[in-house]
Amino acid sequence: MTHKMLAAEKVCNRAGFRYTPNSAPVLDGMSLTVPEGSMTALIGASGSGKSTVARLIARFYDVGEGRIEIGGVDLRDMSEETLAAQVSQIFQDTYLVSGTIGENIRMGRGDATEAELAEVIAQAGIDEILARLPEGLETEVGEGGVRLSGGERQRITIARALLKAAPILLVDEATAALDAENQAVIAQTLHHMRGKCTMVVIAHQLSTVQMADQIAVLEGGKIVECGTPADLATHSGPYARFLAQRQEASGWRITPVG
Numbered sequence: 671m672t673h674k675m676l677a678a679e680k681v682c683n684r685a686g687f688r689y690t691p692n693s694a695p696v697l698d699g700m701s702l703t704v705p706e707g708s709m710t711a712l713i714g715a716s717g718s719g720k721s722t723v724a725r726l727i728a729r730f731y732d733v734g735e736g737r738i739e740i741g742g743v744d745l746r747d748m749s750e751e752t753l754a755a756q757v758s759q760i761f762q763d764t765y766l767v768s769g770t771i772g773e774n775i776r777m778g779r780g781d782a783t784e785a786e787l788a789e790v791i792a793q794a795g796i797d798e799i800l801a802r803l804p805e806g807l808e809t810e811v812g813e814g815g816v817r818l819s820g821g822e823r824q825r826i827t828i829a830r831a832l833l834k835a836a837p838i839l840l841v842d843e844a845t846a847a848l849d850a851e852n853q854a855v856i857a858q859t860l861h862h863m864r865g866k867c868t869m870v871v872i873a874h875q876l877s878t879v880q881m882a883d884q885i886a887v888l889e890g891g892k893i894v895e896c897g898t899p900a901d902l903a904t905h906s907g908p909y910a911r912f913l914a915q916r917q918e919a920s921g922w923r924i925t926p927v928g
């Protein structure tokens with residue numbers, strides 16, 4: 671009998687990391703398994719290490735202890751090109767290259783057709799931005815994208831990631847600094863990419879957390895709870911507390927009946 675199973679991929683394997691040699695560890699023996707094709711939501715208090723996990727998977731830094739792996743291969747044994755082909759990221763502070771909006775989007779995949787480009791532009795809500803710019807796709811973004819707003823830059827990185835369609839997508843939802851429209855574009859992107867690639871999302875919106883296949887709760891650089899939203903909601907652990915806080919904040923209450 672054959673079982674079709676999602677490959678369970680250990681992405682963080684007892685990972686330890688500190689930003690500077692004398693500072694306290696930000697990740698402390700953290701292990702995270704991410705099944706291929708699934709969506710994992712990372713949640714946890716500010717400073718718990720969520721962004722650091724995403725940065726390590728994108729190899730902005732190397733771990734001090736343990737390993738970060740993709741498909742069983744330590745990132746340190748992978749060429750830059752191989753890793754770049756595997757991972758795309760939608761982070762808040764993604765740097766745009768000097769050049770035009772079109773060039774920045776095409777960085778996702780240089781051989782994309784005009785139709786493919788038009789599709790991701792629409793998906794990322796960039797057509798609204800282009801409509802305001804006389805030079806449209808030919809608009810120069812300036813060094814690092816300084817001529818665009820943070821929200822506009824993020825939409826360009828979304829279009830780039832959609833065009834690239836890499837097997838792994840890292841997303842920092844980081845909604846606090848985003849307007850409602852950008853939040854909606856991120857939410858649509860997550861829905862669109864769900865099931866098409868492996869996603870690791872630093873989730874802030876309750877709706878995002880609840881659409882994940884698994885939730886990993888970080889506390890002090892460790893995963894203290896991991897499971898499906900339905901399972902975790904029935905445990906009186908950190909996720910249940912997170913849910914209660916969100917529901918309280920949105921004015922939602924359970925009203926006893928009878």
Ligand SMILES: Nc1ncnc2c1ncn2[C@@H]1O[C@H](COP(=O)(O)OP(=O)(O)OP(=O)(O)O)[C@@H](O)[C@H]1O
Pocket residue numbers: 689690696714715716717718719720721722723
């Ligand atoms: N570039 C950096 N240099 C030094 N320390 C850093 C750096 N980035 C983050 N830290 C520290 O590492 C810890 C974890 O930060 P990280 O950004 O991973 O947390 P987070 O869970 O993503 O928080 P938030 O929800 O506020 O974004 C924090 O104590 C933070 O101050």
